Amino acid sequence: MTIDLISDTKTIPSKAMLEAMLNAKVGDDVFNGDPTVNQLQTKMATMFGMEDALFFPSGTMANQTAIKLHTQPGDKLFCDKYAHVYNYEGGGAAFNSGVTCKLIDGNRGMFTASQLEEAVVGRADIHVPFSRLVCIENTTNKGGGACWDFSELEKIGKVTQSNKLAYHLDGARLFNALVAKNESPKQYGQLFDTISVCLSKGLGAPVGSVLLGSKTHIQKAYRIRKLLGGAMRQIGYLAAAGMYALDNNIERLAEDHKKAKEIGKVLSTVSYVTKIEPIETNIIIFYVDEKIGAHNFIEKMATKNILLTPMGEGRIRIVTHLDYTDDMHQVLLKELQDF
Numbered sequence: 022m023t024i025d026l027i028s029d030t031k032t033i034p035s036k037a038m039l040e041a042m043l044n045a046k047v048g049d050d051v052f053n054g055d056p057t058v059n060q061l062q063t064k065m066a067t068m069f070g071m072e073d074a075l076f077f078p079s080g081t082m083a084n085q086t087a088i089k090l091h092t093q094p095g096d097k098l099f100c101d102k103y104a105h106v107y108n109y110e111g112g113g114a115a116f117n118s119g120v121t122c123k124l125i126d127g128n129r130g131m132f133t134a135s136q137l138e139e140a141v142v143g144r145a146d147i148h149v150p151f152s153r154l155v156c157i158e159n160t161t162n163k164g165g166g167a168c169w170d171f172s173e174l175e176k177i178g179k180v181t182q183s184n185k186l187a188y189h190l191d192g193a194r195l196f197n198a199l200v201a202k203n204e205s206p207k208q209y210g211q212l213f214d215t216i217s218v219c220l221s222k223g224l225g226a227p228v229g230s231v232l233l234g235s236k237t238h239i240q241k242a243y244r245i246r247k248l249l250g251g252a253m254r255q256i257g258y259l260a261a262a263g264m265y266a267l268d269n270n271i272e273r274l275a276e277d278h279k280k281a282k283e284i285g286k287v288l289s290t291v292s293y294v295t296k297i298e299p300i301e302t303n304i305i306i307f308y309v310d311e312k313i314g315a316h317n318f319i320e321k322m323a324t325k326n327i328l329l330t331p332m333g334e335g336r337i338r339i340v341t342h343l344d345y346t347d348d349m350h351q352v353l354l355k356e357l358q359d360f
């Protein structure tokens with residue numbers, strides 16, 4: 022038995038999800054002829070109370086499209102120093118959109134409205150790249166699955182309005198935040214100009230992300246997706262997996278969060294762990310004693326078929342997910358205890 026806790030992207034579609042995929046009605050989506058993807062897009066837009074939605078092959082492409090549609094080359098976006106759009110999208114903001122990232126020094130991937138206000142100062146100066154966009158990430162990935170305080174997001178929204186900045190949410194794991202904080206998709210739909218959501222993380226679909234926004238924004242996104250090579254044909258098969266994920270796998274994210282907290286509890290009792298980041302959702306980030314070392318610890322666990330990932334600066338990451346069973350959980354807790 023391999024216990025793969027490297028990412029919540031490691032899930033394999035269940036039999037029921039595969040059946041939903043097999044039974045999907047499909048057509049050529051490049052000619053707007055795929056009924057299932059249209060159904061998924063409408064479902065997501067309705068859920069978030071936003072005008073329109075567009076299916077993407079990846080969260081990276083959905084975010085990159087959002088950046089492109091909100092900006093012109095030479096512009097600047099604001100994000101936390103931990104942001105996925107800056108750290109983990111291959112430099113796409115620069116490559117695809119010619120955009121500079123102004124990094125804000127937040128806490129666990131989250132900054133405050135006043136930090137943003139400070140960062141925006143001087144935007145009229147011709148020396149300074151034009152301020153155009155703010156990108157938020159909820160939950161934060163490198164920040165250990167941390168959830169933003171919604172009232173801070175509202176305050177940041179006010180700063181974006183007074184400075185005429187677009188407001189994008191990288192909601193790859195937004196459903197984890199919604200479940201953990203008992204929030205609703207509509208709250209977020211009202212606040213942001215665009216939102217990207219991954220169906221292939223905690224929700225367990227094999228492929229797919231959705232970008233949400235106004236009709237005008239999604240029309241632009243539609244064109245950008247084409248030029249990035251992301252317009253696809255009979256994707257109803259993938260959309261069916263996404264529909265199944267939305268219908269069946271949202272509430273159960275609470276189980277992943279519960280298991281993550283239980284893992285944290287064990288880590289807090291063993292002597293070799295020097296620090297654990299607060300655990301709010303399905304991501305655990307911890308540090309081990311320098312004498313052991315993060316890489317060595319990860320290697321030792323791998324010999325027991327337990328797979329974890331390093332996150333730089335001595336950080337070790339565990340991510341709980343749909344395919345992490347109760348049995349695996351008991352084995353992991355014991356191995357962490359006995360290490």
Ligand SMILES: *Cc1c(COP(=O)(O)O)cnc(C)c1O
Pocket residue numbers: 079080081082084105106158160161162191193194219230
């Ligand atoms: C996973 C992830 C994405 C998108 O990643 P893809 O692998 O391209 O789907 C975007 N943002 C965050 C925070 C993520 O964790």
